[in-house]
Amino acid sequence: MGRKTILIAGGAGYIGSHTVRLLNAEGYKVVVLDNLVYGHREAIVDEGVELVIGAVGDRELLTKLFEEHQFAGVIHFAAYAYVGESVTDPLKYYRNNTAEPLTLLEVMSDFGCKSFVFSSTCATYGEPQKLPLTEDHPQDPVSPYGKSKLMVEWILDDCDTAWGLKSAALRYFNASGCASDGMIGEDHDPETHLIPLVLKAVKGEIPELTVFGTDYPTPDGTCIRDYIHVEDLATAHLAALRHLIEGGDSIQCNLGTGVGISVKEIIDIAEEVTGKKVPLSYGERRAGDPAQLVADPKMAKDVLGWEASRKDARSMIETAWKWMSASHGGRFSE
Numbered sequence: 001m002g003r004k005t006i007l008i009a010g011g012a013g014y015i016g017s018h019t020v021r022l023l024n025a026e027g028y029k030v031v032v033l034d035n036l037v038y039g040h041r042e043a044i045v046d047e048g049v050e051l052v053i054g055a056v057g058d059r060e061l062l063t064k065l066f067e068e069h070q071f072a073g074v075i076h077f078a079a080y081a082y083v084g085e086s087v088t089d090p091l092k093y094y095r096n097n098t099a100e101p102l103t104l105l106e107v108m109s110d111f112g113c114k115s116f117v118f119s120s121t122c123a124t125y126g127e128p129q130k131l132p133l134t135e136d137h138p139q140d141p142v143s144p145y146g147k148s149k150l151m152v153e154w155i156l157d158d159c160d161t162a163w164g165l166k167s168a169a170l171r172y173f174n175a176s177g178c179a180s181d182g183m184i185g186e187d188h189d190p191e192t193h194l195i196p197l198v199l200k201a202v203k204g205e206i207p208e209l210t211v212f213g214t215d216y217p218t219p220d221g222t223c224i225r226d227y228i229h230v231e232d233l234a235t236a237h238l239a240a241l242r243h244l245i246e247g248g249d250s251i252q253c254n255l256g257t258g259v260g261i262s263v264k265e266i267i268d269i270a271e272e273v274t275g276k277k278v279p280l281s282y283g284e285r286r287a288g289d290p291a292q293l294v295a296d297p298k299m300a301k302d303v304l305g306w307e308a309s310r311k312d313a314r315s316m317i318e319t320a321w322k323w324m325s326a327s328h329g330g331r332f333s334e
């Protein structure tokens with residue numbers, strides 16, 4: 001049998017580009033569809049990966065792509081992911097994250113392509129009622145971002161019933177770190193995530209890191225999150241894709257380490273890794289931030305045979321620092 005061809009929507013983004021490299025290394029033929037609004041052309045580093053610039057809502061383009069290639073499956077990363085912006089501009093999120101994928105799913109249905117890996121999020125759970133979060137925890141998202149993703153989970157479920165679409169909705173916890181070989185990494189503009197901001201503060205690119213809240217009911221008063229290395233996320237997508245292509249059932253599962261790490265602990269590790277002090281200020285809690293979000297990662301292990309290979313945040317911070325302290329300063333040049 002020849003190489004399987006996979007369509008990766010949003011493959012020029014942060015998590016997508018790391019997954020593209022893994023699939024290419026594993027012998028898949030990869031076609032990336034990305035509108036480059038937040039993705040970077042330069043994040044596609046491998047020869048042989050085809051980059052098509054366009055939108056997942058462009059039916060004509062998708063039809064052409066599905067006519068040209070026999071896709072064994074689709075991995076869908078393309079989405080907006082700024083929680084705060086989703087509150088002020090919800091329609092942008094419902095349009096891009098919820099409505100646009102409908103076209104992609106319709107074209108998949110037209111061509112009989114029935115394996116779909118979807119970037120969902122732990123934000124679909126909302127405020128945790130019990131920790132660690134298991135997949136059967138009630139889903140009551142606080143933000144339009146979380147809702148925009150949860151609606152797609154529902155849609156995927158209905159497509160399974162109606163036409164046998166098999167999907168994996170992967171609920172990411174805190175994606176972090178960069179490629180171990182330093183080739184690609186995280187380059188968001190604007191950047192809102194903790195680890196890159198801590199490192200930007202170390203480098204003097206921002207005056208200081210503001211810790212959002214020190215009065216949470218946690219041991220050191222700062223929020224606890226489950227930081228999962230982006231290369232571990234990539235291996236999880238590969239495992240999910242294989243599961244579906246080999247005839248596995250649809251699944252909704254957490255992708256996390258099961259280990260909770262506080263903001264203060266991240267700062268301490270960053271100081272060890274960089275050998276420098278993180279300039280700090282202490283601010284108010286950020287609206288919508290739960291005190292703790294930690295995954296129960298058991299289902300991914302049981303069903304996909306996947307578990308995180310890196311569970312403490314050190315390797316996330318080390319690889320992020322390698323990327324950010326390189327001559328390009330952690331930026332793709334575009």
Ligand code: UDP
Nearest residue numbers: 192193194197210211212223225263286289
């Ligand atoms: N955080 C912080 N200062 C910042 C950015 C984030 O204290 O400048 C905290 C935030 O309150 C949360 C944790 O760091 O508890 C992780 O936030 P991030 O935005 O990276 O991811 P989220 O958990 O919101 O998806």
